[in-house]
Amino acid sequence: MILYGTNPSHFTRKVRILLQEYGISYTFVELNNLLEANLENFAQIPLLQFPILEDNGKKLIESDLIALYLMETYGKNKEINTLYRQIETKVDDLQFLAYTNGAMAAGVKIIRATRSGITDLEKYPFFQQELLAIQATLDWLEERTQLTSAFTYLDLSLVCLLQWALFRKLIPNLEKHPRLMAFLKTWENRPSVLSTHPEL
Numbered sequence: 123m124i125l126y127g128t129n130p131s132h133f134t135r136k137v138r139i140l141l142q143e144y145g146i147s148y149t150f151v152e153l154n155n156l157l158e159a160n161l162e163n164f165a166q167i168p169l170l171q172f173p174i175l176e177d178n179g180k181k182l183i184e185s186d187l188i189a190l191y192l193m194e195t196y197g198k199n200k201e202i203n204t205l206y207r208q209i210e211t212k213v214d215d216l217q218f219l220a221y222t223n224g225a226m227a228a229g230v231k232i233i234r235a236t237r238s239g240i241t242d243l244e245k246y247p248f249f250q251q252e253l254l255a256i257q258a259t260l261d262w263l264e265e266r267t268q269l270t271s272a273f274t275y276l277d278l279s280l281v282c283l284l285q286w287a288l289f290r291k292l293i294p295n296l297e298k299h300p301r302l303m304a305f306l307k308t309w310e311n312r313p314s315v316l317s318t319h320p321e322l
């Protein structure tokens with residue numbers, strides 16, 4: 123099994139954490155030269171995006187779709203084997219996941235712009251909106267985050283968003299979000315979380 127991505131990438135990290143939770147070993151191919159408009163640098167994926175998982179002749183994109191594939195193929199009897207918490211709350215859970223993914227995607231636009239050399243992002247309404255989307259979504263998540271003892275796919279995703287936003291300095295800290303801070307404290311020392319931190 124091959125996973126293509128980058129070390130700090132939060133979308134890639136969702137898959138890395140799931141693979142580690144499953145105890146699956148894989149080859150990690152670090153993508154480079156992200157500034158080039160060149161399919162070759164993105165494992166020939168037409169959308170030039172990652173993570174990309176290659177397994178048994180399949181090449182999959184989209185972190186949640188990759189996670190679904192892993193759950194359906196290798197997740198029987200594993201602690202995390204659905205994208206949602208429970209069937210009764212499926213729509214709300216997937217909505218929570220959509221907000222988490224949305225804030226991650228807003229962050230990707232900002233980082234790609236910065237990487238491309240745009241330094242005065244605050245001048246542009248496009249980036250003002252992306253920055254606000256991150257802040258406002260953190261407020262939304264603060265109201266709805268559950269502190270439970272089960273580590274779910276929603277938790278794994280939220281950990282990736284929060285630690286990445288802190289790592290990229292998109293937020294200075296979580297002081298305005300005490301529940302998110304407590305949430306992070308709950309999971310930050312879990313082995314799959316510790317060993318995939320974006321700083322490493």
Ligand SMILES: N[C@@H](CCC(=O)N[C@@H](CS)C(=O)NCC(=O)O)C(=O)O
Nearest residue numbers: 131132133156171172173184185230
């Ligand atoms: N919806 C996609 C989003 C993937 C995405 O935006 N990935 C970022 C990296 S975290 C990317 O491909 N960025 C391209 C780049 O940085 O050049 C997913 O869930 O996998």
